[in-house]
Amino acid sequence: MKDQISEIIARTVELPGGIDSLTDTSDLYEAGMTSFGSVQLMLALEEAFDVEFPERMLNRRLFSSIATIRAALDELTSEKAGA
Amino acid sequence: MLAKTPVNETSFLDELFDRGLLIETGVDGLYGRSGLFEAIGDGFQALVSRYGAADKAEVVRFPPAMARSVFEQSGYMKSFPQLAGTVHCFCGNPADHVSLLQTIEQKGDWTEGQKASDVVLTPAACYPLYPTAAKRGDLPAEGRLYDLLSYCFRHEPSKDPARQQFFRMREYVRMGTPDQVTEFRANWLERGQKLIGDLGLPFAVDVANDPFFGRTGKMLAVNQRDQRLKFELLIPIESEENPTACLSFNYHQDHFGKTFGLTSADGEVAHTACVGFGHERVILALLKHHGTDVARWPASVRSALGL
Numbered sequence A: 001m002k003d004q005i006s007e008i009i010a011r012t013v014e015l016p017g018g019i020d021s022l023t024d025t026s027d028l029y030e031a032g033m034t035s036f037g038s039v040q041l042m043l044a045l046e047e048a049f050d051v052e053f054p055e056r057m058l059n060r061r062l063f064s065s066i067a068t069i070r071a072a073l074d075e076l077t078s079e080k081a082g083a
Numbered sequence B: 001m002l003a004k005t006p007v008n009e010t011s012f013l014d015e016l017f018d019r020g021l022l023i024e025t026g027v028d029g030l031y032g033r034s035g036l037f038e039a040i041g042d043g044f045q046a047l048v049s050r051y052g053a054a055d056k057a058e059v060v061r062f063p064p065a066m067a068r069s070v071f072e073q074s075g076y077m078k079s080f081p082q083l084a085g086t087v088h089c090f091c092g093n094p095a096d097h098v099s100l101l102q103t104i105e106q107k108g109d110w111t112e113g114q115k116a117s118d119v120v121l122t123p124a125a126c127y128p129l130y131p132t133a134a135k136r137g138d139l140p141a142e143g144r145l146y147d148l149l150s151y152c153f154r155h156e157p158s159k160d161p162a163r164q165q166f167f168r169m170r171e172y173v174r175m176g177t178p179d180q181v182t183e184f185r186a187n188w189l190e191r192g193q194k195l196i197g198d199l200g201l202p203f204a205v206d207v208a209n210d211p212f213f214g215r216t217g218k219m220l221a222v223n224q225r226d227q228r229l230k231f232e233l234l235i236p237i238e239s240e241e242n243p244t245a246c247l248s249f250n251y252h253q254d255h256f257g258k259t260f261g262l263t264s265a266d267g268e269v270a271h272t273a274c275v276g277f278g279h280e281r282v283i284l285a286l287l288k289h290h291g292t293d294v295a296r297w298p299a300s301v302r303s304a305l306g307l
Helices: A002-012 A035-049 A066-082 B008-018 B035-055 B068-074 B094-105 B129-134 B178-198 B214-226 B255-260 B279-290 B299-305
Strands: B058-060 B065-067 B086-089 B115-121 B144-153 B166-176 B204-207 B230-235 B244-253 B271-278
Touching: A002 A035, A002 A066, A035 A066, A035 B214, B008 B279, B035 B144, B035 B166, B035 B178, B035 B279, B035 B299, B065 B068, B068 B115, B068 B129, B068 B255, B129 B144, B129 B255, B166 B178, B166 B279, B178 B204, B178 B230, B178 B244, B178 B271, B178 B299, B230 B279, B244 B255, B244 B279, B255 B271, B271 B279, B279 B299
Parallel strands: B058 B144
Antiparallel strands: B065 B115, B086 B115, B144 B166, B166 B271, B204 B230, B230 B244, B244 B271
16 A cells, blocks of 8 residues: 555655655655645545545645555545445 | 514625615625725725835735736636636627627527636736736845735625625735745734724634635645634624634745746745735724714724724
């Protein structure tokens, strides 16, 4: 999943320094992601993982790193599997 | 016939119509204004000018419309497609004209053949300014400060007189380094409260967000609030629970600088901030709190407004 998230970030978000230098916990906003970038990333993640982020998850922190995105996706996909 | 049940939402608007302060046009949110309404507004504008005088802003006035190309470049449709108003015109030949008239006669949809012109209605007073400012080259070391006033359009028909489709917005727009523009905003946050205090109006200042469209807009709104990019000075007009934003203090970071290629003296992307004054909203707040008989307003308020 981590590789897939990185691939989606690379494809949808413009980061001046590229994605290669980012670790799981690097702050994407500090790396140059704009508010619109985070919205585009959210939509691309929803499409790729066939999930919909509920309103409570629509916040700045959730989309701030690969690790936080992964935790949210884990939660959503396990909810789906349990349903 | 049953007596008309008073509905809170319309009562203040009805009073404004009855007093002739606003004039109905048949469309919610599109009203004429009386001489008295305008005189109160003139007094308010002069007061704002006095508060801002020491900064020596450059005065610029645009018509309430802007170039469609600039509007497209601004990215407004990404955030607020529901509010935008575009100007469409008849561009046909004489045969099209005949068919147009027939369609109108038959009460059909005559607007179908209207073509988009190069003109879009201004959604916020500062939008036409950015490309104009960018054309002047790098900002000087001290940055720049502009004074704007324009009618603006937002498509949001409502019975709330404080939510009109055509309304005026006065703005001071600061361009420069992050320090310069955040200092400007902090100053106006103080000044704005003092100014509204001079008018004897109750208010509160709070973090706010713009009305971004749709589910993705929720995310943008949360981002904006988290970063404390927008503050509003709120005055109760239609309701105590949902007071109306009458002034707003906005830090755009490098959004407009990047979008329109605006650069500081050091060649870095310029940052911008603005303070906006809702012209009609402040007039309505005065009428709501001090009554529609201006002669009975507190002397200090009339003096502040030169009335």
